[in-house]
Amino acid sequence: MFQPADTFEFEYLGSDVIYGRGRVAELGDRLGAAGIDRALVVCGSNVGANEAVMGPVREGLGDRLAGVFDETSSAKSIETAADAVEALHAADADAIVGVGGGSSLNVARQMSALAADGRSADELRAAAEADGTVATPDPDGPLTPVAVVPTTLTGADLSAGGSLVVLPREASPTGQPVVASWSVPPTLVVEDPALFETTPHGPLAGSAMNGFNKGLETVYAAGGSPVTDATATHGLRHLVAGLPGLDGEGPTAVDRAVVGMILVQYESRINVIHAFGQALSRRYPVQQGVAHAVMAPHVLRFVLDNVDGRRRLLAEGLDVEAEGRTDEEVADAVVAAVREVRDSLGVPTRLRDLGGVSHDDLRPIAEYVADHGVLAAAPPGLTVTVEDAEAVLERAW
Template sequence: MDESFRFAYDHGPIRYGRGCVDALADELADIGAERALVVCGKTVGSTPAVIDPVEDGLGDAHAGTFAGTTPDKRLGAAVAGLEAMRDVDADALVSLGGGSSLDVAKAIAVLAGRDEDPEALAAELESTGIIAAPDDVPPIVAVPTTLAGADLSMAAGITATPASGLVDEPVGGGLFAESLMPAGLLYDPDLFATTPTDVLAGSAMNGFDKAVETLYASTRSAVTDATAKRALELLSDGLPDLREDTDAALERVVPGIVLAQYGASRPDGMTLSLLHAFGHGLTAGYPVQQGVAHAVIAPHALEYLFERVDGRRRLLADGLGVDTAGVSDDELADAVVSRVAEIRDALGLPSSIRELDGISQSDLSDIAAYTLDDSMMGYAPADLDPTVEDLEGVLRDAW
């Protein structure tokens, strides 16, 4: 089998460690920025244990804080954030919190770089599903507090509703450009520890599945094999303790999440596929958090995968700590699925779609069609050829 590859990957410096946000001013200086606007949600912005260390770490480089992001990743919030950025004369953004705050920060950067009427950009989103990002945008430094692993990424999601005055009908889409890769990333376990455990657990399943999928993606490489396998070792060891011994577990889990997403978002494609496509299908138009969607679907989707392709089950088993000596391929597949379900259960997450709000059995056919059309399916193993009927069967098994 030809294992040749080209790995083009460019990201900002990564810092990890307790109290590492003390170095925020240094990181900004290294990228030539002088004044940063912190972008976060209302809860984060009003929680001293989270916001104070970041603002203190910025020191004189702290231009202001915009605590206006929401899980909806609204274009209207990005417009308001751009106004705040201009009001304080900031030349950089520090996203603080979960993936939604990072996505809004990226949208602010795109709006600043485009310097066009928001209505025109909303029309672009409505007609094409994307807002094109320019090459030159204000730099973003990411300070995550959840474990979804959306930080080392060139992509972002964005939505708009009529309430913003920018669109007539609700619309969703995305942003994707090399310029949107964060110029710096700081992973401080002390900040993750301030996040409610339920939020950490849900986001962790999403991040965990990034490592799982990276090993069998058609865009995998020897580089991502190494980082994803080590990520699985750390995560399978740490995640079962996340609820009972959060602080200690984060010492393994946070580095694992960094490695799980390393190289997953590159100019030549993603290493996310089947599980993330299902995740998008289960959350599009439904009040379901992405990590919870992953929790209910992952074991069933992996069963389906292993029925049709190898899925690099032996490498997955090694990463997950499954004993592979003298074990048949079928037994390996069963063991991998069982281990993923064990980790899901240890995180205290739902195990069936019927437990999720807003989804009925009559929706499953539409969800299957959405899943098949999702762009992530393009990175599935080359010899996997799913149909809508196949995917609906997986969803019914998960019901």
């Protein structure tokens, strides 16, 4: 099977993406070339205390390191982002470097927009309490440049998106979480496989299905192209080869997994699986990748039971033999292959095993899924009703 290059770089939607072991050492020079003098590192407490990550990041930034804000969490709350903005100003920083998992990278991007937007957390919360929504127009002020250095496999690094929870569901007038979301493309993305290896296997494996599912969904999404077919299927090939070896097969597996994640993010079109994963992770303190792991085989089964879902192209990406098989047999083999990758990661496989998830909440979760905006990119001909979503959740329970 094709082996990835040791190092490469390219431009994607205005971001410079660099890949290779040890390339975090270029962080300061790259930012300097962009006219940046002082950068605030934004991360969670575990990453902030992990010298195997922070040492290379500090060395890479050198004199451009203005400080570290290490208070992000999977909650992605507006309060945390507002605190990070205060830290940005206190450090007199002119750039943000998000380091770690998807939550930290999202907060890093969103805090840039929050700083430019000018509204306080209290003002955004008041708007959310009034009508259950938050308007997020393009900020009037300039955006603070953001660089991201991922250490997990969420596939959140090439994204310009993200969200901040303004009101949790228990405080929301709609009974669903209210989020604020801006688009902030990163200036620089540093994909250094050595940093992924510093993440304990549990969180690394738990993040993986979030990114893996981007490849699945991009294949069958509405509005795809031969380019996205190529990047998504080739990315899936790398992930199928790399993910099962994360726990013990050394650097080759990690390198392949990171390259696979880069590929499946290229013009990715998230849709049905992500609607379920986000419905769960926004309602409960559950790692989104773990929610994806539980739901992926069941959601994929639902998709392939109702539409073709480009199952033979999925089979190609998943290294599943389709020649001589009926459409039904190909669908069965595709779902089985996804389940096999999921099970190799050692993550939870049932909703009831996720801490705090209540069977009584399946209906409101289904309502959130059926109303999710990402369903606009669902496979042509597929509709997802509340009843459909609830039935899928029941099967995953």
